[in-house]
Amino acid sequence: MSNQTFLRFFKRQSKNISQFWRQFSRNKLAVASLILVLIFALIAIFADVLYSYDFVTSNSLENALLKPGETGTVYFQEKDIEHTFILGSDNYGRDILGRLVHGARISMIIGFVTVAMAVVIGGILGAIAGYKGGLFDTIIMRLTDIILSIPTILMSIAIVAALGNSFFNLLIAISTSLIPGYIRIVRASIISIKDQEYVEAARVIGAGDFRIVLKHILPNITSPIIVQSTLNVGSSILSASWLSFLGLGILPPKPEWGNMLSEAREFIQYAPHLLFAPGIAILLTVLAYNIIGDGLRDALDPKLRR
Amino acid sequence: MDKILEIKDLHVHYYSNRRTVRAVNNLSLDMQRGRVLGLVGETGAGKTTLALSILNMISAPQGKIISGSIRFDNTDILGMSNQELRELRGKDIAMIFQDPMTALNPVLTIGEQIAETIFKHEKVSKAEAWSKAEEMLETVGIPGVRAREYPHQFSGGMKQRVVIALSLACNPRLLLADEPTTALDVTIQAQVLDLMRGLIKTNNTSVLFITHSLGLVVENCDEVATMYAGEVVEYGTVKQVFGNPLHPYTKGLLGSLPDYSEGSPRLRPIPGLMPDPTNLPKGCYFSPRCPNVMPKCHELHPENSSIEGHLVKCHQYQENLHVEQSI
C-alpha cells in the first residue's frame, strides 16, 4: 500500500512539473536564458578543470595587455608553455577568460547564498509579522522601513567598514539589503491568506498554528518567493560587483567581475577588452536571471494558466 | 403580435486554451413588445452570453458570434456599426448587471453617472440632465438630493435601485435584467422588484428577465423560456409552462425545489450534471440525465414542437403534436 502511495505522489508531482514546463516553455526567451544560466553554472562548477586557479592569479608581465586571440609564453608548473589568450590578457598578463570563469564561481556562490540567507531570515520575520500581528508586526515593519530608508550603497559600506572586509561580511551586507523584500512578500501573503475560509476550516478540524502555517500558508507563498529570488540572484551579483568595484568585498588578486571592471578603468582607451569581458558577463547574467524571473512569474500565475 | 426582439439560430462560441466552448447553440427566441420574458437556467446555460450577444458585446478574441441573426424592433443588430451600437446601448436597449457592487463607478457620484447617460443620448443641457437624474432617483425611492453622494455611501439594495434608475433613465424599449436581485436580501428583493414592476408598466418597457429562480419568474414575468446547454428547450406563457411543464428539464427543475416537494421528506434532484460545453453529447443535450430518454434521443437533436404557442424541444412530443420549425 505504501509503495502505491509514493507512486501516486510521484505521478502527481510529475504531472504538476510537466504542466509547469509547458507554461514556462512558451516563453522562448526565458528558456534561452535558462540555458545560458545553466551553462554559466556548469562553467562555474568546472572552473578548475578549465583553468587552474594559480594560472589565473599569477603574474607574467611580459604577456600584459595582449589582444583577444593572441598567444604568449607562460611559465606554469615548471614549464614554459604556449598559451592562447582567448579573450586577451589584463595589465598583469593574466588570462581574462580564465579570470571570468573563476569569477563566475564566486558570483554564483554570492548570488545563491545571499538569497538563501535573505529568504530564511526575511521569511521568518515576515511570517511572525503577518501571523501574529499586533506589536510584533509593528516592530518588524518599522525595522523594515529603517533598512529600506538607508541607501544600499551606504549601508553596505557601513557594514563592511564596521565588520571588516571579508567574504562573509560581504554576504551579510548584500543579504541585509534583500531581507525587507522578503519580509514584505511573506507578510502580505500571510495576511491575505490568514482569513480565508479554508484556514478557518482548518482551525475547526483542530489544526494548530504550526500546522496551518506549514500546510496551508506556505504552499501559497512559494511562487512569489521563487520569482523574487530569481530576480534577487541577479541583483546580488550586481551588488557584489559594484561593491568590489568600489574597493570593498572581493579584492584583487581574487578574480571577481566587479573588481575586474574596476581595474579595467585605467585602460579603457587602449585595451577596451579588459572592460567588455567582465561587463558583458555581468550584463548577460543579470539579464538572464531577470528574464527567467519574469518567465517563472508568468508560468506560476494561476490566472494565466490554462 | 408585435415583436420587439427576434433571435434566430444563434451560435456563440468562446475560445479557451485550444478548446471551443459552445455557449449558445442554435438558439431561437422571440419577445413580444411590452411583455416581461423570464429566461431561466442554471450556471453555464448561456443566459448571460445571450444577453451580451443582444447588445453585440461578445468580446473578441475570446468569444465570437458565429452565426444567426438578432433583430431588435426590425433592425439587424449584428449588422450595425460600432457607432450605431453605441447609440443603441443605454438608450434603446439597457442592461442591468448582476452585482450592484461592481456596476457603479466608485469615483463618480451617482448623479453624475445617471446624468452622463442622459446627456449622451438625449439632446439636453448638462443642467437638464442633472435634474432628470434627480427625478429618476425619486422614482426609485431615493431622495433626489442624494444624487451628490458616492456609491459606497449606499447599501446594496439602494445601489441596485440606482442601477435600475440608471438603466431606465433614457426610457429604453428593451431592458435586459441579468439576475438583478440575486445579490440582495429577500425582503429588499421584494422591495426592488415591486418598484421595477411599477416602472416597467408605466413606460411599457419590454424586459428580458434572466434568473435562476423559478419563483421570481412566476411573480414577475408574462412569458418564460427555459435554457439548457445553450439552447431554449421550452417556451410559453407562465401559465402554460408552470401549469403544464413539458420538457423533462423544466419538470426536473420544478421537482427539485423544496417548496414543490411538500409532504415528502426527500427532494427529487435531477441526477448528474450539466454537460461540458466543450464536449456536448450527441443528439439531445439533456439525454444523459433524462428520465424519459428514448434511443433516438442519443442520435437525433430534437426540433421544436408546439401546442398553441407553447414550444418544447423534445422527441416525446414530436409524434403526438404537430411539428413546427422554430419561429
Next chain:
Amino acid sequence: MSNNQSELPILQVRNLKKYFHVAKGTLHAVDDISFDIKKGGTLGMVGESGCGKSTTGRLLVRLHESDGGSINYNGIEITKASHKDMKMLRTKMQMIFQDPYSSINPHHTVSSIIGEPLKIYKKVRNMQEYEEKVRSLMETVGLADRLYDAYPHELDGGRRQRIGIARALALEPQFIVCDEPVSALDVSIQAQILNLLMDLQESLNLTYLFITHDLSVVKHISDDIVVMYLGQIVEKANTDELFKHPIHPYSKALESAIPIPRLNARKERIILKSEVVSPIDPKPGCRFAPRCNYAIASCGESDPILREVCPDRFVACHRAEMFV
C-alpha cells in the same frame, strides 16, 4: 425533518454576545441570544445579511471568542473550555462552510483535505488505514473513488461541497453547524446536497444547526426555527407552526417575500419600508421598528423581550398579542 430527535437538548446557548470594535463604534453582531437544540434534531437559523447568524455559528465552534453568555454542549461549557478540552470538543462539533470555492485549500488534493482531521488527531495507525477511511468517507458523501487525487479546481461546486461535508464527518462528530451549505450551489445540485445531509442525519444520528437565508430550504430540513434580526432573536417556534402562522412582523414579511414557483400561490405581499438600521451602537428600542408597518411610538422606547406568547411560541415584539 429528522425522525430520531429526542427531547433532551444537546446544546444550550444562553445570553450569547459578540461585539466587534470598528472605526465607527461597537458592532453588535450577536446581542444576547438564547436557544436550545435537541439531540438528533435540526434547528434552522434564518435571517438576512447582517443578522448575526453566521457569527453565531462560528461562536459555537469557537472560531470567535464570545463577549458574554454561555454555550453548553453536553455539559461542557465551551466558552471557558481549556485548549485540551477544546481539542476534544472539536471531534464532537464540526462545521460545513458556505462557499465551496474558498473553504477548501486549492493546493491540496481531495484525499488530503478529507483526511487532514484524521492526521491531526492521529485517528489512524498507518497509511493503509488512512486510505481506507478516506475512501469510505468519499463513498459516504457520494464522491467517485477516482477523485482521490484530484484537485478542487477540477471539480464543480456540488462536488466541492461534498468534500467539505466528508471533511466534517471525518472525526465522527455528533453536532454539525451547517453555514449556508447550499446557498452557493445551483438549484438542482442544492437538492442533491440537501438529500445527502438529511440521509446522513438519519444514519449517523447527527444534530444540525442549519443557518440559511433561504426560507424554502429551511422549511424542508428543520424541526424548529429561530428567526434573527440585527443580532437578536425575534421569533422562535416549531417549523410547521412558524410557516403556518408567523407572529412577529419581520417573520411575516420574510415569509411573504419568498418567491413561490407555483401559479396563483400568493395573494398579497408585505413590502417593508426604508432601510435596515445600523448594527453599530444601536439605540434602545425595537430594532425592527423603523421598517415595521405596525410600529407605534412606544416601540422605540425599550427593547422587546423574547417571551412565550402562546405555548412553545416565543416572540420579541411589544405588540405580539395583536398578531397571535
